[in-house]
Amino acid sequence: MSPSTALQALRTGFDFAQDERRGSLNPEIVFFAARADNGVIGVEGGLPWRIPADLKRFKAMTAGLPMIMGRKTFESFPDLLVGRRHIVLTRDADWSRPGAEVADGVTAALSLAGGPVVAVIGGAEIYRLFLPLVHRIELTEVHAAPDGDTHMPDLGAGWRETFREDVAADDKRPAYSFVTLVRA
Ligand SMILES: NC(=O)c1ccc[n+]([C@@H]2O[C@H](COP(=O)([O-])OP(=O)(O)OC[C@H]3O[C@@H](n4cnc5c(N)ncnc54)[C@H](OP(=O)(O)O)[C@@H]3O)[C@@H](O)[C@H]2O)c1
Numbered sequence: 001m002s003p004s005t006a007l008q009a010l011r012t013g014f015d016f017a018q019d020e021r022r023g024s025l026n027p028e029i030v031f032f033a034a035r036a037d038n039g040v041i042g043v044e045g046g047l048p049w050r051i052p053a054d055l056k057r058f059k060a061m062t063a064g065l066p067m068i069m070g071r072k073t074f075e076s077f078p079d080l081l082v083g084r085r086h087i088v089l090t091r092d093a094d095w096s097r098p099g100a101e102v103a104d105g106v107t108a109a110l111s112l113a114g115g116p117v118v119a120v121i122g123g124a125e126i127y128r129l130f131l132p133l134v135h136r137i138e139l140t141e142v143h144a145a146p147d148g149d150t151h152m153p154d155l156g157a158g159w160r161e162t163f164r165e166d167v168a169a170d171d172k173r174p175a176y177s178f179v180t181l182v183r184a
Contacts, residue, residue, distance in 0.1 A: 027115030029133050030065075032058055033122055033152060034140035034176075040148030042123055045076050048146035051173050061138060062121065066113040070126040074100060084119075087112050089126060106130065128153040137181040144174035160184040 034054055035041050042048065063083050071090040080086060080099040087109050088100045096102060103109035106129055110118065120130045131153060163180035 027110070027113065027118045028135050029110075029118050029120060029130060031120050031122075031127060031130070031134050031137040031139070032062060033127065033137065034058075034142055035152040036142045036144050036146055036148070038145040038148075039151040040146050041152050042076075042150030043146065043148040045072065047076075048148050049142055049144065049173060051140070051142070051176060053167070054140045054176065054178075057140075057178065058121075062119045065117055065119040067119045067121050068103070068109045068113060068126065068130070069121045070123050071095060073121065073123045073126070085113075089129075106133070124150045124153060131155070135183060137179075139179045139181060141177040141179055142174055143169070143176060155181070158184045 033041060034047070034049075034051070036048065040048055059081065062081070066085040066087055067081070068087045068089065071088055071092070074086060074088045074097070086100050087103055088095075088097070089103050089105065089109055091104065093104070101112050103112055120126060120134065137155065137159070159181040160183070161179060162182055163178070165178045167176050167178075169175040
Protein backbone atom coordinates (compact mmCIF):
# COMPACT_ATOMS: atom_id res chain seq x y z
CA MET A 1 0.00 0.00 0.00
CA SER A 2 1.38 3.46 -0.90
CA PRO A 3 1.86 6.03 1.92
CA SER A 4 -0.97 8.19 0.59
CA THR A 5 -3.31 5.19 0.40
CA ALA A 6 -2.33 4.22 3.93
CA LEU A 7 -3.15 7.78 5.06
CA GLN A 8 -6.54 7.61 3.37
CA ALA A 9 -7.18 4.26 5.06
CA LEU A 10 -6.35 5.80 8.43
CA ARG A 11 -8.67 8.75 7.76
CA THR A 12 -11.64 6.68 6.66
CA GLY A 13 -11.15 3.35 8.40
CA PHE A 14 -11.61 1.81 4.96
CA ASP A 15 -9.68 -1.39 4.21
CA PHE A 16 -7.89 -0.30 1.02
CA ALA A 17 -5.50 -3.24 1.08
CA GLN A 18 -8.35 -5.72 0.99
CA ASP A 19 -10.08 -3.75 -1.73
CA GLU A 20 -6.93 -3.50 -3.86
CA ARG A 21 -6.64 -7.30 -3.70
CA ARG A 22 -10.18 -7.53 -5.03
CA GLY A 23 -9.38 -5.05 -7.81
CA SER A 24 -12.48 -2.99 -7.19
CA LEU A 25 -10.53 0.27 -6.95
CA ASN A 26 -10.03 0.18 -10.71
CA PRO A 27 -13.28 1.83 -11.85
CA GLU A 28 -13.48 5.55 -12.33
CA ILE A 29 -15.48 6.89 -9.40
CA VAL A 30 -17.50 9.98 -10.21
CA PHE A 31 -19.51 12.19 -7.86
CA PHE A 32 -22.70 13.77 -9.16
CA ALA A 33 -23.75 16.60 -6.88
CA ALA A 34 -25.56 19.92 -6.83
CA ARG A 35 -24.28 22.30 -4.16
CA ALA A 36 -25.40 25.80 -3.27
CA ASP A 37 -22.85 28.56 -2.74
CA ASN A 38 -23.29 28.11 1.04
CA GLY A 39 -22.59 24.37 0.82
CA VAL A 40 -26.21 23.25 1.22
CA ILE A 41 -27.25 20.15 -0.74
CA GLY A 42 -30.44 19.09 1.02
CA VAL A 43 -33.34 20.10 3.21
CA GLU A 44 -35.86 17.92 5.01
CA GLY A 45 -34.95 14.86 2.98
CA GLY A 46 -35.16 16.57 -0.40
CA LEU A 47 -33.51 19.15 -2.61
CA PRO A 48 -33.79 22.87 -1.70
CA TRP A 49 -34.38 23.91 -5.35
CA ARG A 50 -36.06 22.76 -8.51
CA ILE A 51 -33.79 22.99 -11.55
CA PRO A 52 -35.21 20.79 -14.32
CA ALA A 53 -32.12 21.16 -16.54
CA ASP A 54 -29.94 19.82 -13.73
CA LEU A 55 -32.15 16.76 -13.25
CA LYS A 56 -32.16 16.20 -17.01
CA ARG A 57 -28.36 16.41 -17.15
CA PHE A 58 -28.02 14.12 -14.12
CA LYS A 59 -30.26 11.52 -15.75
CA ALA A 60 -28.41 11.71 -19.06
CA MET A 61 -24.95 11.47 -17.49
CA THR A 62 -25.79 8.59 -15.15
CA ALA A 63 -27.73 6.56 -17.74
CA GLY A 64 -26.43 3.01 -17.76
CA LEU A 65 -24.10 3.54 -14.79
CA PRO A 66 -24.29 1.75 -11.46
CA MET A 67 -25.26 4.39 -8.90
CA ILE A 68 -24.13 4.24 -5.27
CA MET A 69 -26.19 6.21 -2.77
CA GLY A 70 -27.13 6.46 0.89
CA ARG A 71 -30.35 4.97 2.17
CA LYS A 72 -31.78 8.45 2.85
CA THR A 73 -31.11 9.61 -0.70
CA PHE A 74 -32.71 6.46 -2.11
CA GLU A 75 -35.78 7.10 0.03
CA SER A 76 -35.97 10.69 -1.27
CA PHE A 77 -36.67 9.48 -4.81
CA PRO A 78 -40.32 9.25 -5.83
CA ASP A 79 -39.44 6.30 -8.12
CA LEU A 80 -36.53 4.23 -9.32
CA LEU A 81 -34.50 5.91 -12.04
CA VAL A 82 -35.00 3.82 -15.15
CA GLY A 83 -32.00 2.19 -16.84
CA ARG A 84 -29.49 2.26 -13.99
CA ARG A 85 -28.71 0.22 -10.91
CA HIS A 86 -29.40 1.54 -7.42
CA ILE A 87 -26.78 0.36 -4.92
CA VAL A 88 -27.86 1.56 -1.49
CA LEU A 89 -25.68 1.82 1.60
CA THR A 90 -27.34 1.04 4.90
CA ARG A 91 -26.24 -0.36 8.24
CA ASP A 92 -29.66 -1.95 8.65
CA ALA A 93 -29.33 -5.62 7.72
CA ASP A 94 -33.13 -5.91 7.48
CA TRP A 95 -33.62 -3.02 5.03
CA SER A 96 -34.71 -3.86 1.51
CA ARG A 97 -36.71 -2.21 -1.26
CA PRO A 98 -37.65 -3.38 -4.75
CA GLY A 99 -34.93 -2.33 -7.17
CA ALA A 100 -32.33 -1.59 -4.49
CA GLU A 101 -29.11 -3.60 -4.18
CA VAL A 102 -28.05 -3.35 -0.56
CA ALA A 103 -24.44 -2.74 0.55
CA ASP A 104 -23.18 -2.49 4.12
CA GLY A 105 -20.15 -0.34 3.30
CA VAL A 106 -17.75 1.02 0.70
CA THR A 107 -16.18 -2.32 -0.18
CA ALA A 108 -19.49 -4.07 -0.68
CA ALA A 109 -20.86 -1.17 -2.74
CA LEU A 110 -17.85 -1.08 -5.07
CA SER A 111 -17.83 -4.85 -5.42
CA LEU A 112 -21.47 -4.77 -6.46
CA ALA A 113 -20.92 -1.84 -8.82
CA GLY A 114 -18.02 -3.24 -10.83
CA GLY A 115 -16.93 -0.77 -13.51
CA PRO A 116 -15.63 0.83 -15.59
CA VAL A 117 -17.42 3.94 -14.27
CA VAL A 118 -19.32 4.20 -10.98
CA ALA A 119 -21.62 7.10 -10.11
CA VAL A 120 -21.70 8.14 -6.45
CA ILE A 121 -24.80 10.30 -6.06
CA GLY A 122 -24.90 11.25 -2.38
CA GLY A 123 -26.04 12.32 0.08
CA ALA A 124 -23.56 14.06 2.34
CA GLU A 125 -22.68 10.96 4.38
CA ILE A 126 -21.91 8.99 1.25
CA TYR A 127 -19.89 11.81 -0.40
CA ARG A 128 -17.85 11.99 2.80
CA LEU A 129 -17.27 8.24 2.75
CA PHE A 130 -16.12 8.12 -0.88
CA LEU A 131 -14.22 11.43 -0.98
CA PRO A 132 -10.78 9.79 -0.67
CA LEU A 133 -11.60 7.57 -3.67
CA VAL A 134 -13.29 9.93 -6.10
CA HIS A 135 -11.58 10.71 -9.42
CA ARG A 136 -13.99 13.20 -10.96
CA ILE A 137 -16.79 15.45 -9.72
CA GLU A 138 -19.69 16.51 -11.90
CA LEU A 139 -20.82 19.46 -9.83
CA THR A 140 -23.74 21.79 -10.31
CA GLU A 141 -22.97 25.01 -8.47
CA VAL A 142 -26.28 26.55 -7.50
CA HIS A 143 -25.74 30.27 -7.05
CA ALA A 144 -27.99 30.77 -4.06
CA ALA A 145 -27.79 30.41 -0.29
CA PRO A 146 -30.89 28.40 0.69
CA ASP A 147 -31.71 27.16 4.16
CA GLY A 148 -30.80 23.53 4.50
CA ASP A 149 -29.87 20.73 6.90
CA THR A 150 -27.43 18.77 4.72
CA HIS A 151 -24.12 20.13 3.49
CA MET A 152 -21.50 18.94 1.02
CA PRO A 153 -18.28 17.97 2.78
CA ASP A 154 -15.25 20.14 2.01
CA LEU A 155 -13.75 18.74 -1.20
CA GLY A 156 -10.30 19.89 -0.17
CA ALA A 157 -7.54 21.19 -2.44
CA GLY A 158 -6.09 19.44 -5.45
CA TRP A 159 -8.91 19.75 -7.97
CA ARG A 160 -8.64 21.09 -11.52
CA GLU A 161 -11.61 22.50 -13.38
CA THR A 162 -11.89 21.06 -16.91
CA PHE A 163 -15.38 22.25 -17.87
CA ARG A 164 -17.72 25.09 -16.92
CA GLU A 165 -21.05 26.23 -18.31
CA ASP A 166 -22.74 29.17 -16.61
CA VAL A 167 -26.50 29.57 -16.83
CA ALA A 168 -28.23 32.80 -15.82
CA ALA A 169 -31.10 32.97 -13.35
CA ASP A 170 -34.67 33.28 -14.50
CA ASP A 171 -37.85 34.06 -12.59
CA LYS A 172 -38.27 30.40 -11.48
CA ARG A 173 -34.77 29.41 -10.38
CA PRO A 174 -31.35 30.78 -9.43
CA ALA A 175 -28.30 30.96 -11.68
CA TYR A 176 -26.21 27.83 -11.76
CA SER A 177 -23.03 26.44 -13.32
CA PHE A 178 -22.22 22.96 -14.56
CA VAL A 179 -18.62 22.23 -13.55
CA THR A 180 -16.33 19.24 -14.02
CA LEU A 181 -13.48 18.78 -11.53
CA VAL A 182 -10.72 16.21 -11.84
CA ARG A 183 -7.84 15.42 -9.53
CA ALA A 184 -5.05 17.92 -10.22
N1 LIG B 1 -27.87 18.19 -3.97
C1 LIG B 1 -27.45 16.96 -4.26
O1 LIG B 1 -26.69 16.73 -5.22
C2 LIG B 1 -27.93 15.81 -3.43
C3 LIG B 1 -27.56 14.49 -3.76
C4 LIG B 1 -28.02 13.46 -2.95
C5 LIG B 1 -28.79 13.73 -1.83
N2 LIG B 1 -29.10 15.00 -1.54
C6 LIG B 1 -29.89 15.32 -0.34
O2 LIG B 1 -29.10 14.95 0.79
C7 LIG B 1 -29.99 14.53 1.84
C8 LIG B 1 -29.63 13.12 2.25
O3 LIG B 1 -28.25 13.07 2.61
P1 LIG B 1 -27.78 12.47 4.02
O4 LIG B 1 -26.32 12.77 4.17
O5 LIG B 1 -28.71 12.92 5.09
O6 LIG B 1 -28.04 10.90 3.84
P2 LIG B 1 -27.45 9.82 2.79
O7 LIG B 1 -25.98 10.01 2.65
O8 LIG B 1 -28.29 9.81 1.58
O9 LIG B 1 -27.77 8.46 3.57
C9 LIG B 1 -27.27 8.26 4.87
C10 LIG B 1 -27.48 6.80 5.23
O10 LIG B 1 -26.55 6.00 4.52
C11 LIG B 1 -26.21 4.87 5.33
N3 LIG B 1 -24.78 4.90 5.59
C12 LIG B 1 -23.97 5.95 5.81
N4 LIG B 1 -22.69 5.57 6.03
C13 LIG B 1 -22.70 4.21 5.92
C14 LIG B 1 -21.69 3.22 6.04
N5 LIG B 1 -20.41 3.55 6.32
N6 LIG B 1 -22.04 1.94 5.87
C15 LIG B 1 -23.31 1.58 5.60
N7 LIG B 1 -24.32 2.49 5.47
C16 LIG B 1 -24.01 3.78 5.64
C17 LIG B 1 -27.02 4.99 6.61
O11 LIG B 1 -28.24 4.34 6.37
P3 LIG B 1 -29.09 3.64 7.57
O12 LIG B 1 -29.56 4.77 8.44
O13 LIG B 1 -30.19 2.93 6.85
O14 LIG B 1 -28.14 2.70 8.26
C18 LIG B 1 -27.23 6.50 6.70
O15 LIG B 1 -28.34 6.87 7.50
C19 LIG B 1 -31.39 14.67 1.28
O16 LIG B 1 -31.90 15.95 1.62
C20 LIG B 1 -31.19 14.57 -0.22
O17 LIG B 1 -32.22 15.18 -0.96
C21 LIG B 1 -28.69 16.05 -2.31
